[in-house]
Amino acid sequence: MLNSPRTVNDVMTHTAVAVGPEAPFKDIIALLDQWKVSALPVLEGEGRVIGLVSEADLLPKEEFRDSDPDRFTQMRRLTDLAKAGGLTAADVMTAPAVTVHPDATLAQAARIMAQRKVKRLPVVNAEGLLEGVVSRADLLKVFLRTDDAIAEEVGQEVVTPLFPSPAETVRVEVSDGLVTLGGRVRDTSLVPVAARLARAVEGVVDVRWDPTDVKTSGEGDQALRSNA
Numbered sequence: 001m002l003n004s005p006r007t008v009n010d011v012m013t014h015t016a017v018a019v020g021p022e023a024p025f026k027d028i029i030a031l032l033d034q035w036k037v038s039a040l041p042v043l044e045g046e047g048r049v050i051g052l053v054s055e056a057d058l059l060p061k062e063e064f065r066d067s068d069p070d071r072f073t074q075m076r077r078l079t080d081l082a083k084a085g086g087l088t089a090a091d092v093m094t095a096p097a098v099t100v101h102p103d104a105t106l107a108q109a110a111r112i113m114a115q116r117k118v119k120r121l122p123v124v125n126a127e128g129l130l131e132g133v134v135s136r137a138d139l140l141k142v143f144l145r146t147d148d149a150i151a152e153e154v155g156q157e158v159v160t161p162l163f164p165s166p167a168e169t170v171r172v173e174v175s176d177g178l179v180t181l182g183g184r185v186r187d188t189s190l191v192p193v194a195a196r197l198a199r200a201v202e203g204v205v206d207v208r209w210d211p212t213d214v215k216t217s218g219e220g221d222q223a224l225r226s227n228a
Helices: 025-035 055-061 073-077 078-084 106-116 135-142 147-162 190-199
Strands: 039-044 048-054 120-124 130-135 169-175 178-185 205-209
Touching: 025 039, 025 055, 039 130, 048 055, 048 078, 048 120, 073 078, 106 120, 106 135, 130 135, 130 190, 147 178, 147 190, 178 190, 190 205
Parallel strands: 178 205
Antiparallel strands: 039 048, 120 130, 169 178
16 A cells, blocks of 8 residues: 555664673663663574563562562562572563564554563564564654645545545545545445545544535435444
């Protein structure tokens, strides 16, 4: 569909900083600060992702630095206490890493991040080798598309196939990502279909039909009140 980003490969950072399993704790901190990222993939061999070390994995060292946790805390926070004593990436990383493939859709990547409560995903190929990293900020880049680009795609990919002219004329307006459709249609059952397809266009914030402008073609010219 035109130039709309569709997959993780379209928005990911292709050059990603990573560490090996033997990377010292302080070196990991330095890299996170230098590159302004919240997590680093941990690589083995020729670049196979074996884990991910994040700020959350590193914080237990500070949290438990001068504390003596009771037995209940020890049992409940066993993993965090182990990480608090870690010296290398292998000691503190979360493994296996939650990853995504470059051909995954942006919606799939967003769903993985939400379900697994992570901010960044290593992007790996079929062999598990690192190809890049995609972050929450990367996925949100689609909303930087211009209104004109969105309108063009909605017109070409949604309106034209569903409502061929000259029998029907559907207007497309986009303002700050909000798509408004209006005009004359013969088959009103296509209204919710058009709305659903328009919402799938990258960068669209929402879609609405203008009830004062969208009308059925034919006798009576009744205003369409379908809630898309």
